Amino acid sequence: MDAENKKVRIAAVADIHVTDTDKNKWVDYFKEISRQADILVICGDLTNTGDESEAQILSDELKACSIPVVAVLGNHDYEKGRQKLIRQTLQNENVHILDGEAVVIHDVGFAGVKGFGGGFDNYMLSMFGENAMKAFVQEAVDEALHLDRALARIDQQHEHLKKIAVLHYAPMQETVVGEPEAIFPFLGSSRLAEPLIRRQVTAVFHGHAHMGTLEGTLTGGVKVYNVAKPVLVKAGYELPVYMLEV
Numbered sequence: 001m002d003a004e005n006k007k008v009r010i011a012a013v014a015d016i017h018v019t020d021t022d023k024n025k026w027v028d029y030f031k032e033i034s035r036q037a038d039i040l041v042i043c044g045d046l047t048n049t050g051d052e053s054e055a056q057i058l059s060d061e062l063k064a065c066s067i068p069v070v071a072v073l074g075n076h077d078y079e080k081g082r083q084k085l086i087r088q089t090l091q092n093e094n095v096h097i098l099d100g101e102a103v104v105i106h107d108v109g110f111a112g113v114k115g116f117g118g119g120f121d122n123y124m125l126s127m128f129g130e131n132a133m134k135a136f137v138q139e140a141v142d143e144a145l146h147l148d149r150a151l152a153r154i155d156q157q158h159e160h161l162k163k164i165a166v167l168h169y170a171p172m173q174e175t176v177v178g179e180p181e182a183i184f185p186f187l188g189s190s191r192l193a194e195p196l197i198r199r200q201v202t203a204v205f206h207g208h209a210h211m212g213t214l215e216g217t218l219t220g221g222v223k224v225y226n227v228a229k230p231v232l233v234k235a236g237y238e239l240p241v242y243m244l245e246v
Contacts, residue, residue: 007245008106010164011036012227014043014207017076018058020051026061033241034066039105040241043207043227044074044114044168046090052082055089062095068105069095072112074168074208098166100146102153108246109154109161113147115169115206116140118189125185140189143169148195155199162246165196167206174216175226176209193218202246214242 011033018026033040047054055077062069077086087097096103098112118125118140127137147165154163170176170188179187187209196204197220204218207228214235216224225242232240 008039008108009037010039010041010108010244010246011241012041012043012205012225012244013229013232013241014168014205014226015045015074015210015228015230016042016058017045017048018054018061019048020053020057022054022057022061024061026058027064029239030062030065032239034064036239037241037243038067039108040065040067040069041110041164041166041205041227042069042071043166043205044072045076045207046071046073047077047086050077050079050082050086052085052089055086059090059092059095062090065094070103070105070110070112070166071095071097072099072114072166072168073097074114078114098150100150102150104154104158104161107161109158109163110166111147111150111154111163112166113143113150115147115167115171115192116143116189117169117186118191119185120173120188120190123185124190140191144189144191144195147192148199151195151199151201162202163199164246165201165204167192167204168208170206170209170212170224170226171196171204172216172218172224174213175206175224176212178211178213179209187212196222203244205242
């Protein structure tokens with residue numbers, strides 16, 4: 001019974017922006033997280049300029065991490081069109097890079113997508129007008145569908161498991177507040193929120209909004225955490241990582 005009730009400690013961070021000069025910079029950070037948590041979640045912008053050489057540095061640094069890692073890519077990781085190489089470089093038996101997939105670790109289900117922009121609530125962009133605008137909105141729609149399918153897979157294969165969503169872009173406005181309002185449409189989309197609410201996700205982690213707000217709550221009480229590293233530093237976290245027990 002004790003084993004069933006045991007809490008799983010999840011450490012979450014985003015926007016670590018690893019560069020080619022970061023060799024040995026992250027070793028102590030990952031070692032300390034491994035002491036404090038059972039799983040590490042990294043919510044995108046793993047690299048700074050989307051180069052596979054930066055991903056290789058991160059891969060080497062993550063060898064210091066003795067706990068499983070669940071991550072998604074961010075917009076910086078797409079910058080040079082090398083996102084597939086970045087994923088291949090990082091993915092191994094201990095590091096799971098999710099893109100519309102799900103993974104179960106320590107009886108917790110993780111579903112991950114990058115997400116996309118498009119705005120929030122009554123100010124969401126609609127599928128109308130020029131083809132370029134329709135394509136922008138379609139990207140957000142597709143990401144929400146991929147998220148829904150990943151969450152559905154957890155429900156189908158592992159009924160009653162707690163579910164954690166890992167995103168880069170925000171699913172709600174509340175956690176991007178602090179950024180200039182003019183760029184809100186590029187920081188996330190409420191289209192991501194619908195599957196999170198309907199599938200009764202336990203918690204959502206995202207990044208991308210470096211000057212945003214740490215916590216928000218979706219309809220139905222779904223907790224959302226903006227774990228962008230600058231947000232955590234600003235909030236006074238000595239070790240810039242958010243800890244959640246589920």
